[in-house]
Amino acid sequence: MQLRCGLEPKTLAALVVVLVVAAVLAAQHFWSGRPQSVSAPETVREEVAVSGPVREPAPSPGPAPTAAASSGKRVVVDVSGMVRSPGVHRLPAGSRVTDALRAAGGVRPGADLTGLNRARVLMDGEQVVVGGPAPPGQPAPGAGAAGPGPGGPGPGGSPVSLSTATVEQLDTLPGVGPVLAQHIVDYRTQHGGFRSVDELREVNGIGERRFADIEPRVQP
Structure with missing residues (x-):
């Protein structure tokens, strides 16, 4: 080729190098472009732990009432x-x-x-x-179990003192229960006692009919 083309040795060597490089590039291009078999990707299954329903923690009980609050x-x-x-x-x-x-x-x-x-x-x-013994003008505690009939005086024949009688003693009067007896005591405390039997009409819960039943059995 050198004799036919009149090429110098250096030129011929350079041409050979170019041809070799071109052949290498062609071979590399051919190799990378060849068809390849592709396998299907494996299915990845993520296992999710099945848990029961989430329960919120029970609220902590409030502080116990202190002795000062309860009393x-x-x-x-x-x-x-x-x-x-x-x-x-x-x-x-x-x-x-x-x-x-x-x-x-x-x-x-x-x-x-x-x-x-x-x-x-x-x-x-x-x-x-x-x-x-009971104080003067007052029945003994619990004597109301055998109270007199309507219209009569208090137990033992003595009228009940509105200014000194206890709740139990007032409870022996006809139509007077523990609540009404307490109302009488509260009225007595607020007004400093009873000056007359007629003041019973001012006590909450005592009407004219109930006053008529109580009047013969009490004294101021």
Whole structure:
């Protein structure tokens, strides 16, 4: 080729190099462009853990009521008679007669508790008399179980004093229950006692008919 084309050795060497490079590039291009078999991608399955229904945590209970909150309301009662420490005592609202007796140091030996309901709930401002004779003009505690017939005087023939009677004693009057008896005591406390029997008409819950039944059995 050198003799025919008159090429110099250097030129011929360069041409050979170019041809070799071209052949390599052609072979590389052919190799990269050949068809290839492609396999299908494997299916990836993600396992999802099945869990039960989500439950929200139960709300924590609120703080327990303190002793000060539970005993915020109090009742004041007068415990007298055959107890070790008679006097005025302050007790939590909802206390019973037995709690008042305990606050007064307990009952003295020989006291008669027959007519005293120790399970009764105390009312503010009442008096609890334990044993002993009743004050003048007042029936003995619990004597209302054998009250007189309509129109008669109080138990023992003595009228009930509106200014000094306890809730239990007022409860012996006809048509007067614990609630109405407490209303009478509240009126007495607010007005400093009863100056006349006619003031009963001003007590909440006493109408003319009930007043007519109570009037013969009470005194101011």
